[in-house]
Amino acid sequence: MELRHLRYFVAVAESLSFTAAAERLGVSQPPLSQQIRDLEAELGTPLLWRTSRSVALTPAGSAFLARARAVLAEMEEACAEARAVGAGRTGTLDIGLTGSILAGPLGRLIRRFGELYPGVLVRLHEMPLGEQPAALHAHRTDLGFLRHPPDDPSLRTLRAWPEAVGVALPAGHRLAARAEIALGDLAGEAFVSLRLRDSRFAAYLRDACLAAGFAPRLVQQVVESASLVNLVAAGLGVALVPASIGALPRPDIAYRPLAGPAPVADVCALYRTPASAVTENFLALMRDELGPSGSPSSRSTGSAS
Known part of the structure; x- marks a missing residue:
């Protein structure tokens, strides 16, 4: 039994006419009649009573119609779901x-x-x-x-x-009066940093400091950028942070962009x-x-x- 047998049977059962069902399905009537006979043979029971003038459902046909409709509806739902998943919807x-x-x-x-x-x-x-x-x-x-x-x-x-990288300074830091800060101006400052063993970004920023002529003096290392600004606010040091972090409003933090050439985030x-x-x-x-x-x-x- 194939799905086309169910579709053909439902079309005939709903129209009670082989001619109308064939038009609805876009097939010729003889193959349609053969498919219904094949279905009845497989089930071992007639589904339709046929006369020269009419078609009617047998009791078995009425029971089978409800199940066939449910199977076809389930298949349509499965196809629609597959198409939606395949399209990313x-x-x-x-x-x-x-x-x-x-x-x-x-x-x-x-x-x-x-x-x-x-x-x-x-x-x-x-x-x-x-x-x-x-x-x-x-x-x-x-x-x-x-x-x-x-x-x-x-x-x-x-x-x-x-995203650019800037420097977060404690409010009132001597460099906070500047509009921008060169990376080399931070030589000698205490730094708070992302943990070097976990963060390639932290290693990249350390290497940028080395290229600017100094090794950053790391006094604290943390896991998250949000923790950096809290340590800066507490006065433990300065931090190189992404611009999006520096843009968060903090009255106890002064964020200044770095003068180029500068690392990026x-x-x-x-x-x-x-x-x-x-x-x-x-x-x-x-x-x-x-x-x-x-x-x-x-x-x-x-x-x-």
């Missing part, structure tokens, strides 16, 4: 990130994505930087956002948005290939909303914060 999108990433445009992107794709459930997973590639490989996440992603040829990166999207349709739709929206800030690459171009 429904499903889930699991995003790995650090909390500091949400200070940028990602929250706005997620809200817009929800408006365009209400059938997709977006789930955010805050996790340490080193866990993001492993989560992608294990299919616990579909997409990650981080600065200085790892060199992993099995994952793809796309620069999501550019560009955010990259990290994902598996082939990407799911849902992931591709989110990346397409990101390009539309933020512009073509980057192109896919099999090697990383930035840093994980």
Whole structure:
């Protein structure tokens, strides 16, 4: 028994006419009649009473009609669901990130994505930087956002948005009176930093200081950028932070841009290939909303914060 047998039978049963059913199905009447006979033979019971002038359902036909309609409706629903999933209109999108990433445009992107794709459930997973590639490989996440992603040829990166690096100073710091600060002017300052063993971004900023002629004196190392500004506010030191973090209003913090050439804090999207349709739709929206800030690459171009 095939689905066409059910479709043919339902058409005949609903119209009670082989001629009308054949027109509805777009087939000729003799093959239609043969398909119904084949179905009855397989079931071992007549489904229709036929005369030269009329067609009527047998009791078995009436019972079979209800089941056939249910099977066809279930199949239509399954096909519609498969098409929606295949087009990325429904499903889930699991995003790995650090909390500091949400200070940028990602929250706005997620809200817009929800408006365009209400059938997709977006789930955010805050996790340490080193866990993001492993989560992608294990299919616990579909997409990650981080600065200085790892060199992993099995994952793809796309620069999501550019971001500058500035310096966060305790309010009243002697350098806070300047409109911008050269990186070399921070030589001798106490620094609070992301933990070097966890953060490629922290190592990148340390190397930028070395290139500017000094080794930063690290007095505290933390896991999250949000913790950095709290330590700066407490007067423990200065911190190099992404502009989105520095833009958060804090009366006890003075944020100043760095004079160029300066390090950057560009955010990259990290994902598996082939990407799911849902992931591709989110990346397409990101390009539309933020512009073509980057192109896919099999090697990383930035840093994980």
